[in-house]
Amino acid sequence: MTWLVAETSEHTAHTVPLDDLIVHELAQACVCGPQPVPVARGDGSVCWLLSHHSLDGRERREVS
Ligand SMILES: [Zn+2]
Numbered sequence: 001m002t003w004l005v006a007e008t009s010e011h012t013a014h015t016v017p018l019d020d021l022i023v024h025e026l027a028q029a030c031v032c033g034p035q036p037v038p039v040a041r042g043d044g045s046v047c048w049l050l051s052h053h054s055l056d057g058r059e060r061r062e063v064s
Pocket of ligand 1: 031032
């Protein structure tokens with residue numbers, strides 16, 4: 001299970017499943033409906049992390 005972490009701007013990053021059934025857009029408008037979550041960084045600033053959802057259900061298999 002491979003995930004890509006991509007920064008699309010200074011304050012926005014995406015985690016995107018690689019080799020998924022669809023091609024994800026690095027945008028909140030992606031068809032999988034990623035929701036931005038605020039993440040505090042070490043320097044005290046906050047960035048937005050958009051966790052994309054894989055359409056092959058790999059998250060469910062990773063849950064123990
Ligand atoms: Zn997506």
